Amino acid sequence: MTTTADAAPTPLAATRTPSAWQKALKQKRFVAGSVITLLVALFAVFGPFLAPHGENEVVGTPFSSAGPLGTDYLGQDVLSRLMYGGLEILVIALLATVFSTVLGTLIGVVAAYGGGWWDEVIMRLNDVMLAFPQILLSLVVLTAVNQPKAWMLVVLVGLSNAPRTARIARGVALGLVSRDFVHAAEALGERRSRIILAEVLPNMNAPLLAEAGLRLTFSITLVAAIGFLGFTTDPGAANWGQMISENRLAMSTQAWGVLAPVLIIAVFTIGTNLMADGIAQVNQRGGD
Amino acid sequence: MVDVAALPDALEEVAPPASRHGAAAWGSWLLRRLGLAVLTLWLVSVLVFVATTALGDPVRAILGKDYGSDKARVAELEAQLHLDQSPVTRYLHWLGGLLTGDPGSSIASQRPVSELVGANVVNTLVLVLLAAIVMIPVAFGIAMISANFRRRRPDTVIQTVMLAMAALPEFVIGILLVAVFSTTVLHVLPAVTLSAPGVHPWNDPKTMIMPVATLVLAVAPYVSRIVRATLLEVLDSDYVELARLKGIPESVVMRKHALLNAIVPGIQVIALQLAWLAGGVVLVEKVFNYPGVGNQLVDSVNNHDVPMVQALSMIIAGVYVVVNLVADLLSILLTPRARTAISS
Numbered sequence: 001m002t003t004t005a006d007a008a009p010t011p012l013a014a015t016r017t018p019s020a021w022q023k024a025l026k027q028k029r030f031v032a033g034s035v036i037t038l039l040v041a042l043f044a045v046f047g048p049f050l051a052p053h054g055e056n057e058v059v060g061t062p063f064s065s066a067g068p069l070g071t072d073y074l075g076q077d078v079l080s081r082l083m084y085g086g087l088e089i090l091v092i093a094l095l096a097t098v099f100s101t102v103l104g105t106l107i108g109v110v111a112a113y114g115g116g117w118w119d120e121v122i123m124r125l126n127d128v129m130l131a132f133p134q135i136l137l138s139l140v141v142l143t144a145v146n147q148p149k150a151w152m153l154v155v156l157v158g159l160s161n162a163p164r165t166a167r168i169a170r171g172v173a174l175g176l177v178s179r180d181f182v183h184a185a186e187a188l189g190e191r192r193s194r195i196i197l198a199e200v201l202p203n204m205n206a207p208l209l210a211e212a213g214l215r216l217t218f219s220i221t222l223v224a225a226i227g228f229l230g231f232t233t234d235p236g237a238a239n240w241g242q243m244i245s246e247n248r249l250a251m252s253t254q255a256w257g258v259l260a261p262v263l264i265i266a267v268f269t270i271g272t273n274l275m276a277d278g279i280a281q282v283n284q285r286g287g288d
Numbered sequence: 289m290v291d292v293a294a295l296p297d298a299l300e301e302v303a304p305p306a307s308r309h310g311a312a313a314w315g316s317w318l319l320r321r322l323g324l325a326v327l328t329l330w331l332v333s334v335l336v337f338v339a340t341t342a343l344g345d346p347v348r349a350i351l352g353k354d355y356g357s358d359k360a361r362v363a364e365l366e367a368q369l370h371l372d373q374s375p376v377t378r379y380l381h382w383l384g385g386l387l388t389g390d391p392g393s394s395i396a397s398q399r400p401v402s403e404l405v406g407a408n409v410v411n412t413l414v415l416v417l418l419a420a421i422v423m424i425p426v427a428f429g430i431a432m433i434s435a436n437f438r439r440r441r442p443d444t445v446i447q448t449v450m451l452a453m454a455a456l457p458e459f460v461i462g463i464l465l466v467a468v469f470s471t472t473v474l475h476v477l478p479a480v481t482l483s484a485p486g487v488h489p490w491n492d493p494k495t496m497i498m499p500v501a502t503l504v505l506a507v508a509p510y511v512s513r514i515v516r517a518t519l520l521e522v523l524d525s526d527y528v529e530l531a532r533l534k535g536i537p538e539s540v541v542m543r544k545h546a547l548l549n550a551i552v553p554g555i556q557v558i559a560l561q562l563a564w565l566a567g568g569v570v571l572v573e574k575v576f577n578y579p580g581v582g583n584q585l586v587d588s589v590n591n592h593d594v595p596m597v598q599a600l601s602m603i604i605a606g607v608y609v610v611v612n613l614v615a616d617l618l619s620i621l622l623t624p625r626a627r628t629a630i631s632s
Contacts, residue, residue, distance in 0.1 A: 029448070124324075128331040133567020133608065136601055139589045140339040143597045146349045221457040225571055228459050229586050244463060252471040262463045266456055273455030 023282050030278020036271030040264065044086025051080040055238050063247075063254040072247050072257045082260050085238035089227070092153050093219035099158030100219070101212045104165025105204070109196055111166070112173035123170065129163040134222055142231050150233050157222045161215045168211045172204050206283045213276025217269050224265050240265055321616065325609050332605045333386070337379050340594050347371065349592040350395065368395065369594060386602060392595035396588070401599045405581065409603060411489060412573070412580035416565045418496065419503035424558060427508040431515035431550075432542065438520055447513070454509040458568050462502040462575035469498065480577040489579060499576045506568060507561045514557040518550040552619050559615025566607040 025031060052067070053059050058075040060066035069078035111122040129137075137160045142148055176182065177200065185195050226232075227241020235242075240261040247257030347365045351358060365371075370378050385391050391401045430446065437443040453461075470478060478495050489495050522528060523546050531541050570582035577583065581600050588596035620627060 029451070124327075125331070128328050128335070132332065132335070132605060133564065133570075135567050135570050136585075136604060137339070139570070139585060140336055140597060140601050143340045143589050143592055143594060144345065144349050146592075217455055225457060225459060228571070229574060230590065244459070251466065255467060255471060258463060259467055262460050262467075266460050266464070269455040269457060269460075270452045273451060277451055 027278040027281060029274045030282065033271050033274025033276070033278055036267060037275055040086070040268040040271060041090060043083070043264075044090045047083030047086060051077075051083040053077040053080040055081065055084040056236055063250040063257065065254070069256040069260050070254045072243070072254075073249065078243075078247075078257050078260055081238040081243060082240070082264065085240045085243055085261065086264070088150070088233070088237070089220060089223050089240055092150060092157065092223050093216060095154045096157035096161065096219045096223070097212055097216045099154060100161035100165055100215055101208065103158065104162040105169045105201070105208060107162065107166040108169025108171075109173045109200055109204075112170045113177050113192070113196055113200060115177075119170075123167075126163045126166050129160075130167075132160070134160040134218070135225060138222065138226055138231075139229075142226075148226075148231055148233055153223060153226065153233070157219050157226075160222065161218055164218075165208075165211055165215060169204065169208065172207045173200055176200050176203055206279075210276055210280040210283055213272060213279050217272040217276060220265070220269055220272060318617075321613060325613050328609055329602075329606060332609075333383060333602060334379070336598055336601050336605075337382060340598055341369070341375070341378070365395070382598065386599070391599040391602075394588075394593055394596050396591045396593045396596070401595055404596070405584070405599060405603070407488070408579055408581045408584050411578065412569055412582065413607075414488075414490060415496070415499055415503070415573075415578065415580060416562065416569060418500045419507070419565065420558070420562055422500060423504045423508050423511065423561075426504060427511035427558075428515055428547070428554065430508065430512040431519060432547070434512070434516045435519040435523065435546070436542070438523070447516075450509040450513055453505065454513070456506070457571070458502060458506040459571040459575050461505050462498070462572055465498050465502055465505075466575070495576075495578075499572055499578050502572050502575070503565060503568065506572075507565065510561055511554065511557050515550050515554045518553045519546050522546045522549045552622050555619050555622065556615055559611055559618075563608045563611040563615075566604045566611070570604075 048055075053076070056074075056076060057080070059077045060071045060075050062071060062073050062075045064071045064075070067077045067079060069082070072078050072081060107122060107126065111119045111126075114122070138153075138156045141152070141156055145152065182195060182199050185199050190198075224241035227239045228244050230242065230245055232239050232242050243261040244258050247254065251258050347362055347369070350365060351361060370381065373381075382392070389402060393400045394404055397404065430450070434443050434446045434450075437446075468474060478498075519542075523541075528541060528545050531545050532538070569580060570585060572578070573580045573582035574586050581603060585597065585600040585604070588600060
């Protein structure tokens with residue numbers, strides 16, 4: 001979550017120019033977003049250890065008000081289900097974000113550095129993927145699958161995000177490939193793969209980080225949406241998205257069964273979006 | 289959740305043809321654009337076909353545990369899906385059917401796909417259109433208020449709220465609206481769309497309010513953020529400064545000088561959002577059980593109804609491509625610089 005933390009400032013540098021990390025800390029949005037994201041992530045990670053009841057433990061009659069948030073459609077404790085149901089979403093969304101960032105960056109940089117025909121063909125195919133609403137790609141593939149596996153969701157969510165990252169990465173890389181240090185490396189006879197890895201990529205960190213933050217928001221949304229539509233790796237396991245549709249029937253009598261997962265998804269996505277916006281703003285003001 | 293990262297640059301494709309003039313140049317530009325749209329749709333059709341039939345085993349998915357025991361049903365389904373033929377033959381057969389308006393028949397109900405889909409396409413288009421009609425003035429209004437208070441407290445507050453709203457997934461917005469207006473807090477609007485088959489949902493206008501409101505709330509934040517940014521840029525320009533120095537009232541400056549120049553970027557982002565709505569309606573329709581293509585798509589995916597899924601995804605992708613095409617055309621027609629670039 002706090003990937004910017006690796007730029008820890010030395011005390012000496014701090015007195016001269018504020019580092020990106022320090023500038024980020026002055027951004028209210030970034031700080032608020034990171035704190036929210038971190039809290040929800042901690043809740044999702046440690047929830048299963050602290051939950052008062054088991055994931056599939058029946059504690060009362062269905063849709064009763066036993067326990068702090070009542071019970072769900074099978075009489076399971078809603079709070080415990082909430083504490084169990086975030087980890088899968090968090091892990092799948094994180095892995096999908098990493099996957100889409102790596103893949104998208106590679107596609108974008110190869111297109112920008114390759115230029116000419118490469119660029120034209122790659123970006124045209126990329127546009128085709130963009131012509132596909134994100135949720136549609138997942139739905140189309142899930143048609144022929146009985147029970148999705150976790151890795152399938154990672155790949156699907158990642159693939160539907162990658163073209164968007166690729167577009168950004170290409171734009172950033174286009175500004176870099178004609179710079180002097182790239183020409184210098186070419187003149188020295190460096191291999192193309194090495195120029196991409198050692199010269200171009202390290203200069204793209206900041207914009208890619210902001211993009212990855214945005215992708216994380218979309219990944220969480222997409223994973224939760226897929227669960228909400230009823231496609232989960234394990235129908236019995238708790239999942240924030242699935243909980244909404246499971247308990248939807250009794251919304252007028254036992255609202256927490258639906259509202260608790262809805263609110264936590266809302267808080268989580270607001271947190272990641274504020275964080276991503278904060279990173280983007282730090283980048284924009286990086287020059288001053 | 290709405291995607292805003294990929295704003296297409298309308299000027300990117302415009303290479304001014306050196307010798308041709310006027311109509312001929314426009315014609316060739318339009319042909320090129322149409323060609324690209326057709327190419328995109330063709331590639332999408334390949335993607336849809338491969339994803340639905342080649343990646344998994346649809347027959348196994350349909351029958352589930354019965355796959356091993358019910359040999360007759362397996363053979364029957366394989367015959368209906370033409371699984372005895374090669375994938376290429378099947379694809380060409382399917383594509384031919386799509387082009388001649390016969391996308392096969394549904395596995396779940398055995399009725400022709402075109403018959404099942406027709407009314408739902410109309411329902412979805414009406415929903416999206418209504419959402420767009422409400423969303424555009426709302427988004428521009430918020431952007432103008434925000435730009436008026438630029439970088440002062442009301443602006444910051446509006447922008448933070450917009451940013452937070454932009455983060456919310458559409459089904460979260462939908463459920464929260466249901467909680468507020470029909471179950472937990474108030475009981476003024478119906479929570480789901482209940483309409484008899486063959487009856488359009490807008491015959492009972494009350495059922496349309498929440499689906500439309502959800503789509504507007506999901507999309508308006510993006511549009512208003514982009515329009516505000518453009519407005520601020522224009523308000524900083526020299527000719528706005530000149531207009532102010534001439535003594536033109538601020539409201540006229542805002543309306544005539546700033547807003548008109550913010551329309552083109554506005555159109556692009558609105559088109560992108562409308563195109564996005566083609567996918568976003570899937571979840572919103574599911575939340576409200578609205579009888580549209582999105583709801584039908586999810587049901588078909590659950591039934592592993594391959595012909596239905598193929599047809600519905602092609603419809604959604606088609607809407608997406610057409611909306612983008614129209615937006616490109618509009619934004620070029622409204623930008624004098626781009627207009628001259630094409631016809632000169």
